Amino acid sequence: MIKKCLLICGVVLLSGCVRLQTPVASKTFEVQNIFSRQVKLSKINNWKIHGAFSIAQTGQQPEIANYVWNQVNSENYRIEISSALNLYSVVIVCRSGLVSLLKNGSQRFSAKTPEKLMEKALGWSLPISELDNWIKGMPADGKYKAKYDVYGHLILLKQMGWTVQYGSYKANKNVDLPQMITLQRTGLFVKIVTNQFDRA
Numbered sequence: 325m326i327k328k329c330l331l332i333c334g335v336v337l338l339s340g341c342v343r344l345q346t347p348v349a350s351k352t353f354e355v356q357n358i359f360s361r362q363v364k365l366s367k368i369n370n371w372k373i374h375g376a377f378s379i380a381q382t383g384q385q386p387e388i389a390n391y392v393w394n395q396v397n398s399e400n401y402r403i404e405i406s407s408a409l410n411l412y413s414v415v416i417v418c419r420s421g422l423v424s425l426l427k428n429g430s431q432r433f434s435a436k437t438p439e440k441l442m443e444k445a446l447g448w449s450l451p452i453s454e455l456d457n458w459i460k461g462m463p464a465d466g467k468y469k470a471k472y473d474v475y476g477h478l479i480l481l482k483q484m485g486w487t488v489q490y491g492s493y494k495a496n497k498n499v500d501l502p503q504m505i506t507l508q509r510t511g512l513f514v515k516i517v518t519n520q521f522d523r524a
Contacts, residue, residue: 353475353493353500361476364499365462370524371395373459377516379448387448395456403438403452414445416452450514451486451507458488459518461502475500485509496521 373393380386388408395401399421405414415426416438425433425441435441442449454464461478463470468483477500481488491504501521507514 353477353495355474356476358472358476361499362462365460368460368499368523369395369397372520372522373518374520375516375518377450377514379450380513381448382511393459398456401456412446414442416441448512451484454484454486455516458505458507459502459516461490461493461500478502497523 371393372395373391375393376388376390378386378388390406392404393401394403399418401416401418403414403416405416407413412428417424417426418438423435423438423441425435425438425445427433427445431445433441433445435444438452439449442452451458457464458481463478463481463483466483468481470478470482471480473479475493477490477493479490481490487508489506489508490502491506492502493500494503502518504515504517507516
């Protein structure tokens with residue numbers, strides 16, 4: 325009985341700290357061809373995103389966290405991750421292509437890619453090197469398979485061993501940006517919500 329009460333309290337506290345609810349999407353969109361949308365999206369290289377994500381590994385409880393992603397260009401960014409209940413905090417910084425990770429303000433990790441850094445520090449990783457494109461609603465460089473809706477929005481992407489699905493879009497200045505995406509590969513399921521996408 326005590327365990328059950330603690331579990332319920334934990335769920336309530338987690339839901340209070342992290343917002344995984346998808347923001348309200350736009351109801352109408354302009355029909356555009358895929359190429360035109362991709363050209364507009366490719367020009368977005370400087371942003372600040374506030375959001376949340378959950379990550380679930382096979383056989384383990386899902387982890388929930390908030391994130392703030394400051395992107396200047398492909399070689400300069402800062403991603404801050406804070407877990408529910410502040411159990412841990414992570415800062416990933418890339419300057420001129422060199423990546424570093426700081427966990428809980430003191431533990432510093434080094435590796436050649438942000439994915440390897442996250443694996444070292446957290447035991448799981450997000451495909452950061454591709455996400456800077458995927459989070460905008462476009463494929464990363466390289467081979468892929470994709471499906472689009474009638475408006476020209478990307479709705480399904482298979483790339484780099486991941487299956488990425490797009491749940492909803494919202495107009496942001498002169499482009500439509502995804503509000504929620506899910507990523508799946510063997511043994512891992514991730515849901516990423518964008519609450520605020522500020523473009524420079």
